[in-house]
Amino acid sequence: MPLSAAHFHIQWATVLIVGLGACLYDPDDVCSRNQERTDTGLCECVAGTVPVGATAGCELCGDHEVAAGDACICADGYARAAEGEACGLASGGLAAPCASGSLPCADAAYDYCRPVDGTDGYCTSTGCTGSDECPSGYDCVEDGATRYCRRPPTGQGAPCATGADCDGYEASYCETYQAHICLVPDCSISPDSCHEGWVCCDLSSLGLSETLCVENGLCPTG
Amino acid sequence: MALVVAGVFSAGEIQAQSPVAPAPANTAAVAADTAEEDAIAAELRAIEEEESRLHIYGFADFTFTAFLMDESSRWYDTYFSAYPTFAVGNLNLYLEKRIAPRWSSLIEFRLLYLPNGAEEVSDSGVVTQIDTSVLDYEDQTEYLRWGGISIERAWVEYRIHPLATLRAGQWLTPYGIWNADHGSPVLIPIRRPFVIGQSLFPRSQTGLLLHGSRAFGDQTLSYRLTLSNGRGPADTYLDLDHNKAVGGRLALDTPWLDQFTAGVSLYTGTYSARSRSYGLRNDEVVADDTLIEGYRELAMAADLRARSGPLLIDTEVITRQGTYADAARPPDLLVPTEQQPDYFAYGGYVLAGVRLPWLDLMPYVMGEYMHPMWATVPHIWEGAIGINMRAAPTVTLKTQFQGARFSGIRNPVMPDEPILAWEAQVAWVF
Numbered sequence: 001m002p003l004s005a006a007h008f009h010i011q012w013a014t015v016l017i018v019g020l021g022a023c024l025y026d027p028d029d030v031c032s033r034n035q036e037r038t039d040t041g042l043c044e045c046v047a048g049t050v051p052v053g054a055t056a057g058c059e060l061c062g063d064h065e066v067a068a069g070d071a072c073i074c075a076d077g078y079a080r081a082a083e084g085e086a087c088g089l090a091s092g093g094l095a096a097p098c099a100s101g102s103l104p105c106a107d108a109a110y111d112y113c114r115p116v117d118g119t120d121g122y123c124t125s126t127g128c129t130g131s132d133e134c135p136s137g138y139d140c141v142e143d144g145a146t147r148y149c150r151r152p153p154t155g156q157g158a159p160c161a162t163g164a165d166c167d168g169y170e171a172s173y174c175e176t177y178q179a180h181i182c183l184v185p186d187c188s189i190s191p192d193s194c195h196e197g198w199v200c201c202d203l204s205s206l207g208l209s210e211t212l213c214v215e216n217g218l219c220p221t222g
Numbered sequence: 223m224a225l226v227v228a229g230v231f232s233a234g235e236i237q238a239q240s241p242v243a244p245a246p247a248n249t250a251a252v253a254a255d256t257a258e259e260d261a262i263a264a265e266l267r268a269i270e271e272e273e274s275r276l277h278i279y280g281f282a283d284f285t286f287t288a289f290l291m292d293e294s295s296r297w298y299d300t301y302f303s304a305y306p307t308f309a310v311g312n313l314n315l316y317l318e319k320r321i322a323p324r325w326s327s328l329i330e331f332r333l334l335y336l337p338n339g340a341e342e343v344s345d346s347g348v349v350t351q352i353d354t355s356v357l358d359y360e361d362q363t364e365y366l367r368w369g370g371i372s373i374e375r376a377w378v379e380y381r382i383h384p385l386a387t388l389r390a391g392q393w394l395t396p397y398g399i400w401n402a403d404h405g406s407p408v409l410i411p412i413r414r415p416f417v418i419g420q421s422l423f424p425r426s427q428t429g430l431l432l433h434g435s436r437a438f439g440d441q442t443l444s445y446r447l448t449l450s451n452g453r454g455p456a457d458t459y460l461d462l463d464h465n466k467a468v469g470g471r472l473a474l475d476t477p478w479l480d481q482f483t484a485g486v487s488l489y490t491g492t493y494s495a496r497s498r499s500y501g502l503r504n505d506e507v508v509a510d511d512t513l514i515e516g517y518r519e520l521a522m523a524a525d526l527r528a529r530s531g532p533l534l535i536d537t538e539v540i541t542r543q544g545t546y547a548d549a550a551r552p553p554d555l556l557v558p559t560e561q562q563p564d565y566f567a568y569g570g571y572v573l574a575g576v577r578l579p580w581l582d583l584m585p586y587v588m589g590e591y592m593h594p595m596w597a598t599v600p601h602i603w604e605g606a607i608g609i610n611m612r613a614a615p616t617v618t619l620k621t622q623f624q625g626a627r628f629s630g631i632r633n634p635v636m637p638d639e640p641i642l643a644w645e646a647q648v649a650w651v652f
Binding site: 039041 | 490514515518519520543544545546548549550551552553554557558559560561562563564565566597598600632633
């Protein structure tokens with residue numbers, strides 16, 4: 001049965017109106033999650049987020065993090081205990097007490113937590129090639145793949161009268177014969193584990209079953 | 223007689239109209255009828271033979287282009303050459319054949335000088351031109367510059383029914399007026415409208431196309447339905463997602479005026495570009511597949527061609543909406559630190575021409591507007607005025623002045639300055 005011209009035109013108009021009404025575009029939502037439009041009409045990350053690659057939108061920075069360019073960094077006073085971990089309350093600068101995994105070092109210059117007792121340790125720097133690159137009193141030593149600036153042993157050279165005066169120090173031995181100072185006991189001779197300027201002295205020839213770190217040139221057994 | 227009958231039979235459609243057993247009463251009449259049948263059969267065989275031959279033909283155009291902006295125009299620093307140029311633009315070859323009853327095939331190539339001369343931008347921002355010069359092995363003293371081939375179409379189709387023909391391969395997207403009639407000798411202006419060049423619909427697709435038409439009284443309704451890979455980095459042979467693109471077109475031819483054809487077209491699909499990286503997991507090679515750019519799109523268009531006596535009017539309105547996947551939104555080309563928003567691009571043009579009785583001249587004007595998909599280029603206005611002349615049935619001469627303005631630009635590369643050009647072209651069919 002032939003269609004009338006009017007019928008045709010109605011069909012035509014219907015197709016056109018239905019077609020033009022179809023919509024994929026939402027003018028109020030033209031950017032990805034965590035993005036907003038710029039003055040130029042493009043999409044950029046909202047405050048507190050960073051781009052994920054060149055095309056994968058933006059992700060919200062975590063707790064205690066702030067956006068800095070393309071990365072989330074720890075806010076002031078916070079630091080990561082290790083790469084990829086969350087930002088936690090941070091310790092202070094050089095020699096500040098820290099704990100691997102729980103109390104990271106906040107100062108970027110001294111962001112290495114050198115363990116001394118279990119996970120507890122002190123903040124220092126890594127990557128030195130010689131002690132002249134380390135802060136005053138620190139020496140550059142190697143521990144496995146890490147070269148770091150090692151602080152002097154606590155209490156080393158402190159005056160003492162009895163062993164109790166050196167308790168709590170790494171230099172826990174009170175030399176009561178001559179110098180009356182706290183010294184580091186149980187050092188290793190080879191390799192020498194003593195701090196720079198000190199030498200591991202074997203006192204076994206004197207009838208003492210000990211090794212002690214003494215200042216260079218003061219080891220009575222040579 | 224048996225031969226005549228066989229010949230007529232093989233002629234197919236004429237069979238039903240042909241007398242198989244003529245009356246013996248009038249021998250002269252029978253002889254006349256037989257001669258006529260022989261002639262018809264021979265003519266049909268000739269037509270069949272002609273149709274089943276491989277037809278090789280094509281078109282080409284040669285254009286002179288001169289931009290007319292002031293020497294200080296910043297467009298010369300970015301997009302356009304300050305130097306007037308001759309160019310062989312299109313050089314297209316067609317191979318067409320009816321390969322079997324109900325089966326036919328068309329292949330179209332465009333021969334290119336490219337990539338020779340195409341511009342490359344180095345990381346440091348220096349623009350240089352690709353040089354494809356190589357020593358010719360046929361003559362070791364000469365260099366030749368090799369070019370490329372673009373496969374424009376490659377399809378085969380089967381006529382299932384008078385109302386339905388199924389086409390398979392790579393075909394031009396059926397939308398509007400311009401995309402189907404893309405041969406420069408049959409186009410009125412020199413340049414296609416901006417809204418066509420921006421490919422709001424894909425220029426071609428690879429997949430299946432079902433088409434047909436039916437007359438309703440003095441009106442004809444034709445349809446096209448498409449199923450394809452859609453757009454993609456290598457969509458002519460590789461789909462990088464599970465979503466096939468669909469589309470279609472309806473067109474109505476009416477007897478109003480001398481020609482009045484109106485059409486609507488639609489296309490929707492998903493674009494996906496992916497990268498893959500390899501690694502080892504549990505001593506096995508594993509690949510991480512990442513969608514680096516992905517969007518859904520919906521394009522719609524309406525077109526109208528009206529011809530009355532010497533007056534011709536063509537107009538098209540085209541829209542395209544695109545929404546990017548959250549995790550696969552591309553950086554902006556001009557401001558790469560920011561990403562492209564979803565978009566609703568639209569535009570249209572009106573072309574009007576009058577075929578004069580002298581020298582087969584057709585003066586024409588064209589105006590167009592486009593709101594493109596680029597967020598930093600909100601408005602493009604363009605106008606052209608020119609003359610088209612059919613110097614011969616196979617040769618068209620054209621000249622036109624063209625002006626364009628990109629207004630409201632919000633990027634540092636494109637100046638808010640007018641573009642003016644004069645062009646002259648000869649386009650021919652061979």
